[in-house]
Amino acid sequence: MLVNSEQIIEAIIETIQMVSFSLLFSAILGIPLGILLVVTRKGHLLENVVIFNVLNGIINIFRSVPFIILLVAMIPVTRFIVGSSIGTAAAVVPLVFYAGPYIARLVENSLLEVDPGVLEAAEAMGATPWQVISKFLLPEALSSLVLALTIATIGLVGASAMAGAVGGGGIGDLAITYGYQRFDTITMFITVAILIVIVQGLQSLGNILAKKIRRR
Template sequence: MKVSSQIIIDAIWETLYMVSISLFFGAILGFILGVTLVVTRKGHILQNKFIFGVVNPIVNIFRSIPFIILLVAIIPLTRLIVGSAIGTTAAIVPLVLHIGPYISRLIENSLLEVDDGIIEAAKAMGASPFQIIRKFLLPEAFPSLILSVTTATIGLIGATAMAGAIGGGGIGDVAITYGYQRFDNTTILVTVIILVAFVQLIQSIGNVLERRLRRVS
């Protein structure tokens, strides 16, 4: 049985739903972790060996776990939060825990690219640590942060496709259920084309925004 166009359309909306919600909460988590990793490291504005020593390995642990294993490993937590371990909404929980630490590392790298002279100048002007973060670090790193979020979004699309392995819905679910399990190569090809189109569109938008921001700055 060939997959209908309505099933494909529904799967696209499910993928957009998972990506948008997971990216929103994952970006918040990643931003908090990423900024913390930067400002609490040795020699930075809020140096704190204990906090850095706790946050850094936690981020490393979650980044080390393959997403498909994380999906299964946190099923009890997913069921506790959303009441089910299967479905599009349930897939958001592991997606957030997967993408949050990943974004934190990207943000950390972007912030570390900021010239130390800018931070020293901010200190000389009497700026508080919060002001340094808000008015100097983040604005200077913003174009790079755009590319970081773009990269994370593309990675998130790939993760949503893997979520289909446990009935998470979306394009990945269609590829597995209607393509792989029913030996329908056409459906697999269609889902691949859709995913490639998503990635190309997001990367193009990210590149355009980054170039414009660099011109402005």
Template sequence: MEVTTEQLLTAFTETLYMVTWSLLFACIIGIPLGVLLVVTRKGHILQNTVIFNILNPIINILRSVPFIILLVALIPITRFIVDSSIGVKAAIVPLVFYAGPYIARLVENSLLEVDQGIIEAAQAMGANAWQIIWRFMLPEGLSSLILTLTTATIGLVGATAMAGVVGAGGIGNLAITYGYQRYDNITMLVTVIILVVIVQSVQSLGNFISRKIRRR
């Protein structure tokens, strides 16, 4: 049985659905965590060694767990949240746990690149911590943050393909079910091409937006 165009379109839509929602929730978690990692580190505007020393190892631990293991380990939590451990919606839960710490670390790296002189100038003007973060750090690091989100999105595309192993749907599930298990090389090739096109499109868009922001 060959894969139909309708099945490919459905799988493509499912992949976009998983990437979009997991990226949204991961950003809601990861961006504030990344900011906290920067501002609470030693010598920064909200230095707090307790918070930093708690967050830093937790993020390192979550980032060190391979996604396929995280996918299985979080099955009880996934069932509790979405009442299922398989399918597109169920895949979003482990994807958020996977991408959230990853984004936090990338955001941290982006914000650490902001010139310390800008922060010192903001403090000299009497700006409080919130104003420094919102009006100086984030705008100055925006170009780098766009590339950060681009990298995170590409990582999520790869993770959704891996989630297909446990029947999460999307391009990965199609590749496993038809391409691998049924020895359909054509389907496997088509799914790989689709994933490559998605990744290239995301990277090109991210680079374009980042360049536009940097020129301003």
């Protein structure tokens, strides 16, 4: 084996950093976008064809670019924001552009599952649009939103491995530079095993949390 345990621990920390920061920023970006996608659609709370179509189009564009290409295409933007295109911080930028629109779609799906009757009741009570969103739409969808964010987080773990390949560090970087390029099978196995454990852990955590919110 060509790597030592310190390198592995460092890689795990880098991955956790990449995933948590990009999750934070992409949630900040994606959740409001998802809400907008729902409430501006036809027949909904704040129906607005222009906003809906523009958002819908932009999100589709980002969603259709493969991450590996997005990663390279985003380099000028990354340089502008972070000042460098190499390193863990730099990897966060393309990850956010990847996961933000993804989360927007997942949030949209969760919110569309909320019983329209509940929203009708909200309107009958004279709730303002903001109240309908904050007191009816989001609480009713919370459990499903947690599951959606779990999926997004796991997606980010995978994507962060790719980001690692262009200098972001993390477990993926380790796997490619040692496991793949230097034929170190053991490192490859260990890194994959670590990824499996992380994904399993995240999914279980998400399931437990969602279940707790649903209380059944």
